[in-house]
Amino acid sequence: AACALHFAEKALEEIRAGNTKTWEPFTVPEEGIGVGFTEAVRGVLSHHLVIRDGKIANYHPYPPTPWNANPRDSYGTPGPYEDAIQGQPIFEENDREHFKGIDIMRTVRSFDPCLPCGVHMYLGEGKKLQKLHSPTQSVTGE
Known part of the structure; x- marks a missing residue:
């Protein structure tokens, strides 16, 4: 609970300072393969992505349950x-x-x-x- 309060206060400080941007502009590549892993409450969560012609050709999240x-x-x-x-x-x-x-x-x-x-x-x-x-x-x- 102390950590949650700490980070909520930090977030409010950022908002009050005018830092409200939630994302950065980026260029989608014409071709690409990507994967990301993180630890979720129930275990490992991963996301797998293929980009072709600047569009998502395949995307699959693997949640912890499987x-x-x-x-x-x-x-x-x-x-x-x-x-x-x-x-x-x-x-x-x-x-x-x-x-x-x-x-x-x-x-x-x-x-x-x-x-x-x-x-x-x-x-x-x-x-x-x-x-x-x-x-x-x-x-x-x-």
Whole structure:
């Protein structure tokens, strides 16, 4: 909070001094490829851009969620979500037929994924993948 107040005061000083310009004029190149990376709250955010004939030919932002939700890599290393839930204690007291996976959902949601509120789980023993939309919905109830 102290940092936010400090920078808000600095911004107001700049505005009061007449420094209200928010961008600098620039010339768009005829051809170009660019990329920028920054650290966002949820992880790495990158922007990729291709310019052809002075116009944007391709632009793609890569937000943190695809990085965090990636599957295992070619070496079998789990992605961050899977890695976070491996070996996690399960405190839920429901029996197998009424298992809701709330501990797993809380762990995945702690990454603040930019996804619908659903976590996919496989319960083993031939049970198909179930999609849960809420901690109150039963895995076996459809």
